[in-house]
Amino acid sequence: MSEPDRPTAVGGTASLTVRVDHEVCSGTAHCQQSMPDVFVLVDRKAHIRADVDWSAVDVAGLHDAAEACPWFAISVTTSPGEAH
Amino acid sequence: MAQYQPVVENLDPPWEAIAADRRECPVAHVSLPEQEYFQITRYDLVTEVLRNHKVFSNIHGTTVAPESISEEEQVLAFADPPRHTKQRRLLVSAFSPARVDAIGPHIQQVADDYVDLLPPDGGTFELTTALGAALPVQIICEMLGVPLDDRDDFRRWSEISERAASVADRSAFAADLEAFSAYLTNLVEERQRALLTTGAGPDDLITAIVKAEVDGERFTSNEVVAIIRLLLSAGNTTTTTLIGNLVKAIEEHPAEKAKLLADLEGLSMSAVDEGMRYDGPIHGLFRTALTDTEIGGVAIPQGCRVFNVYGAASHDPSVFDQPDDFVIDRDFDLLPSHLGFGMGIHHCLGSNLARMEARVAIETLYRRLPGLRIADDFVPQQYPGAIFRTYGQLQLQYDGPVGPRTSV
Numbered sequence: 378m379s380e381p382d383r384p385t386a387v388g389g390t391a392s393l394t395v396r397v398d399h400e401v402c403s404g405t406a407h408c409q410q411s412m413p414d415v416f417v418l419v420d421r422k423a424h425i426r427a428d429v430d431w432s433a434v435d436v437a438g439l440h441d442a443a444e445a446c447p448w449f450a451i452s453v454t455t456s457p458g459e460a461h
Numbered sequence: 462m463a464q465y466q467p468v469v470e471n472l473d474p475p476w477e478a479i480a481a482d483r484r485e486c487p488v489a490h491v492s493l494p495e496q497e498y499f500q501i502t503r504y505d506l507v508t509e510v511l512r513n514h515k516v517f518s519n520i521h522g523t524t525v526a527p528e529s530i531s532e533e534e535q536v537l538a539f540a541d542p543p544r545h546t547k548q549r550r551l552l553v554s555a556f557s558p559a560r561v562d563a564i565g566p567h568i569q570q571v572a573d574d575y576v577d578l579l580p581p582d583g584g585t586f587e588l589t590t591a592l593g594a595a596l597p598v599q600i601i602c603e604m605l606g607v608p609l610d611d612r613d614d615f616r617r618w619s620e621i622s623e624r625a626a627s628v629a630d631r632s633a634f635a636a637d638l639e640a641f642s643a644y645l646t647n648l649v650e651e652r653q654r655a656l657l658t659t660g661a662g663p664d665d666l667i668t669a670i671v672k673a674e675v676d677g678e679r680f681t682s683n684e685v686v687a688i689i690r691l692l693l694s695a696g697n698t699t700t701t702t703l704i705g706n707l708v709k710a711i712e713e714h715p716a717e718k719a720k721l722l723a724d725l726e727g728l729s730m731s732a733v734d735e736g737m738r739y740d741g742p743i744h745g746l747f748r749t750a751l752t753d754t755e756i757g758g759v760a761i762p763q764g765c766r767v768f769n770v771y772g773a774a775s776h777d778p779s780v781f782d783q784p785d786d787f788v789i790d791r792d793f794d795l796l797p798s799h800l801g802f803g804m805g806i807h808h809c810l811g812s813n814l815a816r817m818e819a820r821v822a823i824e825t826l827y828r829r830l831p832g833l834r835i836a837d838d839f840v841p842q843q844y845p846g847a848i849f850r851t852y853g854q855l856q857l858q859y860d861g862p863v864g865p866r867t868s869v
Contacts, residue, residue: 400559405808406798418794421558445512447808448553 388415388425394454395439397423402450408442415439423450463489463500465770467744468525473843476785479773488759491768496525498747498766499759502773504780504797506757510748510769511805514542517748517767519807524747524848526631527766533683537691538807545806547675548688552810555604555666561813564600566868568818571599572825573866583861585836587854588705592826594620597700597818605689606665607648614644615693622694645686653682696811699742702851703815704822707736709855710787711823712835717789725824733819734793737801738775739786744850745770746803771800772850825867832860 384399395415397408404421415434416423436455443451463486465478472478479502482489487503501507510517518541522528530539537548554560575592598616602609618641625634652671655662662668670685680688711718711732721728747768750761761767776784780797793799802809809815826833835841836856844851 401553401557403558403813404794405802405804405812407804407808410797421794445806447549447806447810448557449550 386422386424388429389454390431392456393431393434393436395425396452396454397425398448398450398452401448403448405447407445407447408451411445412438412442416442462486463491465489465500465502465773466491466493467847468493468496471843471845474785475772476776479770479776480778480785483773483777488757490759496766498768499756499761500768500770501756502770502777503757504774504777504800507769507771507774507800508804510756510767511800511803511807514806516751516754518751519545519748521749521766522747525846527747527749533681534687536684536687537810538695539687539691542806549806549810551670551673551675552688555669556810556812556814558813561817564604565817565821568596568600568821569825570868572596572821573829573868576825576829576863577866579830579859579863581861581863583832583859585856585858588708588857589701589854592822593701593704593855594697596704596822597697597815600814600818601693601696604666605692606652606663606667611644616697618644619693619697622690641690642686645689646682649682649685649689692811695809696815698849698851700811700815700818702742702849703733703736703819705852705855706740706742706850707733707819707823708826708857709835709841709852710736710739711789711827714787714789717787720789721823722827725827728790729820729824730816731791731793732789732823733816734799734801735787735789735791736819738781738791738799740850741772741775741799741801742849742851743801743803744772744848746848768847769800771803775799775801828867829864830857830859831862831864832858834858 386397386399387394389395399422402422404418404423406418406423408416408423409418415426415429417426439453443453464481465475467475483502487501487506489500491498491500501510519539520530520535520541522530523538535544537545540548572592575595579586579591594616598612602612602615607615618637621634621637622641625631625638649667649671652662652668656671662671667689670680670688673680711721721732745768747766750763750765750767753763754761778784798804802812834857836858839856841852841855844853
C-alpha cells in the first residue's frame with residue numbers, strides 16, 4: 378500500500394515485512410499498546426523497534442494490529458509483493 | 462448502584478463521584494425511567510469495550526437516546542465494519558498529520574485574523590464567539606468547500622446537532638435538524654451535478670467524497686450528507702469546547718500556566734493533550750452489545766447499552782499519576798493513550814486537525830494578549846448532559862496592547 382516516496386517505517390525479515398505509513402500515522406499508539414515488542418512511539422509516530430525478535434513475533438497479532446489501526450497506517454506483507 | 466448519574470444530575474466537577482464508582486462498581490447498572498445501561502468507569506474496562514467492536518456496536522446510536530439508524534445514515538461513528546472501514550479509509554488522508562501540517566500556517570493566519578478583531582488596548586471578550594467557534598467552523602468550511610457566507614448558519618446547526626445528541630427528547634430541535642439536512646443535500650447535489658456534467662468539481666472534501674468509489678459504487682447523496690453532518694457535528698463544537706475547557710483549566714491552575722507561558726511553543730502540544738485528558742469535550746459515548754457478553758465479570762445481555770465514560774477512564778489513577786490534577790507537561794509519548802479522542806477503530810478522525818487548531822489557538826491567545834485571564838466576576842457554568850463537558854461561554858479579559866501577528 379505504501380508508495381516508495383511516502384515517509385515509512387519498515388521492519389521485518391526476508392519473508393515478513395511490516396510497514397507504518399508515517400503520512401497517516403497519528404501516534405494513537407494502539408499498535409504499541411497491543412504489540413509493545415514490535416512497535417514503539419517516537420515523536421508521535423509508530424516505529425518498528427530495532428531489537429525485535431522476529432522469530433518470536435505473533436504474526437496473527439500483527440495482522441490484528443494492522444486491522445485495529447484507526448488510520449490504516451500498518452501493512453503486513455508475509456512474502457514479497459503479497460500484501461495481507 | 463452508581464453514585465455518578467450524569468443523565469439526571471449535573472455534577473461539576475464530577476471526579477469524586479466517578480472515583481467512588483470506579484472503586485466500588487466500575488461496571489454499574491443504571492436504571493432510569495427511560496434508560497437502562499451499564500456505566501463503565503475503569504480505564505482497562507472502557508478500553509476493552511472500545512477494542513471489541515465486533516461485539517459492541519455503534520449502529521444503535523452512541524449518545525443518550527437509543528436510535529434506530531437507517532442504513533444510509535450508518536456512517537463513520539454511526540457504522541460498524543465493514544461499512545465503517547470503507548468510509549473511513551476514504552477520509553483518513555484528508556485528516557492526516559501531513560495534511561494538517563500543510564494547512565497549519567493557514568490556521569495560524571485565521572487565528573491571528575480573529576485576534577486582530579479584539580480591542581487593541583485591552584478589554585473583555587467571550588472566547589467561544591471570538592475564536593473558539595469561529596476558527597474550527599471556518600477551517601472545516603474551507604476544507605469541505607462550504608461558502609463562507611453560510612458559516613454562521615453552519616455553526617448554529619452544528620451546535621444544535623450536538624445539543625440534540627445530549628437529550629432524550631429531540632423534538633424541539635427537529636425543524637433545525639431538518640433545515641440543516643436540506644441545506645447539505647443541496648450542497649452535495651450541486652457537486653454531483655457538476656461531476657455528471659463536467660466530470661469534475663471544485664477541489665474540496667465534498668467533491669472528494671462524492672467522487673469516491675467503494676467497490677465500484679459511489680455514495681448516495683443521503684450518505685454523503687450523513688458523512689458531512691457527522692464531520693461537522695463531531696468536529697466543530699468539540700474543538701470549540703476543547704479550546705474553552707483548556708483555557709479554563711490553564712486559568713484555574715496558575716503554577717501550570719506559569720510553566721506554559723515560560724515555554725509556550727514547547728508545551729502547547731502537551732497542554733492540548735492534557736486538556737483532552739483532564740476535561741475533554743466528549744465525556745463518554747454509548748455502545749450496544751450485539752451478543753450476550755461480559756465486562757469486568759458483569760453479564761451484559763444482548764441488546765443492552767453500555768456507557769463508556771471516557772473522562773472517567775482518563776482520570777483512572779492506575780494509569781495516570783495525580784489523575785484529577787491538571788499537569789501541563791505530562792509526556793504523553795510515555796503514557797497509555799488518554800481517551801479524550803476515544804480509542805479503537807472509531808478513534809476521532811479529526812484529532813490531528815483538532816490538536817492543531819487548539820494548539821494554534823492557545824499559542825496565539827497567550828502570545829498576543831498580555832495578562833489574559835478569566836474576566837472578573839465571571840463564573841463558568843457547566844452545561845447539563847452526559848455526553849459533553851462544556852461551559853458554553855467563557856468571558857476573558859486582558860490588558861493590552863495586543864501583540865503582533867505571528868503570521869503575515
